[in-house]
Amino acid sequence: MSTKRFILPESEIPTQWYNIVAEMPNKPLPPINPATKEPLKAEDLYPVFCEECARQELNTKDAFIDIPEPVLEQYKNYRATPLVRAYGLEKALDTPAHIYFKNESVNPLGSHKLNSALAQAYYAKMEGTTNITTETGAGQWGAALSYAAKAFGLEAAVYMVKISFEQKPYRRSIMQTFGAQVTASPSMSTKAGRKILTENPTHQGSLGTAISEAVELALNTPHCKYVLGSVLNHVCLHQTVIGQEAEKQMAMAGEYPDTVIACFGGGSNFCGLALPFMRHKILEGRNTRFIAGEPASCPKLTKGKFAYDFGDEAGYTPLLPMFTLGHNFKPANIHAGGLRYHGSGAIVAQLLKDGYMEAVDVEQLDSFKAGVLFARSEGIIPAPESCHAIAATVAEALKAKEAGESKVILFNLSGHGLVDMAAYDQYFAGDLVNHDVTADDIAATLRDSGIA
């Protein structure tokens, strides 16, 4: 029997993060101040963000950035994560493709989010912060952050998207177990939340509303910083431990991926896996394909517009260059809560615009169908978000079969779905539907969000 799991020793955990911005032919556009329209400097971000994260956000020079020793110590609790050859899935699909997945679900919090949560909590602590606040969609980021806050001795306040607060009560319990305070967003506890609820009392919440509330709390609370779980460059940076490990593990397998696939919310797990491989495409012209799988109900990469937009609903954040559906976009209540975000980060926006990567949209029912096939062939129940990567992988593996080509496909299993079983129950009961967004819907929210 050939090797199934490729395991790296602790000594092979990366000691630096990879900052692709330093090597991109066209740099991402800078964040700009909405009032002055001037590019932001790191200092402009200090009131809200940890200072080191703000500097990393705007770092266009250093291709590699050292991981602090205490963060590495925490990484050793669960890294390196396994790279697995999905023989079971290959057999189920009867495909000549070789399918590998990087298993980021195997840490106690169950998703890749911990990689950045630990880094951000560490910097907050080092800078004298006592409290951190954030948003969470399905709750994976909130769970990771709550643990990271506890690990570094900080208090955490998490605004959880209301629909997920109701759909995924156990993630709330997980956050509370680590000592975090969890509030359903929109809430009456902030000005932004009150405004949203006054205008729309049944608002189900979105990452955009939760970000507004958390940013407002950080701005109004001494020694409190805001941390974000996706989208921003420094978050993508922290996730690059995933791809750097995968490079070494693919070498152990004696293969190199033709296609690298990840699901896409704001871009952190996609960037984490893809960017270290993208480096070889940029520097050496390697012909690897990169595919981001996004939900058809929130199709910013495939149907959004490349434009400056706010990262949140209230418009508290700087203007960020994105592929966006408009910050007022209200995504349908799909179970992949982590993918319900209106925009992409700046790095991905530029890479997509420059043709270094592609995107596909996946219907909710197709995502669960692929997830169930994966579960039955590999024994791991994937997060509803990760099901989008699996669906894109299945589609590529079937294309390879049709063409009779033995492609090497690598995808990221960004998390497990053991706290999302209510979603699987609804899928099996036939209660889930697809949600499509029309070009007219998008044109309307773009207009409504002030994007021509």
Ligand SMILES: *Cc1c(COP(=O)(O)O)cnc(C)c1O
């Ligand atoms: C948050 C999350 C995502 C989506 O966020 P990205 O920043 O795009 O990676 C995907 N999968 C899981 C399991 C998540 O928790």
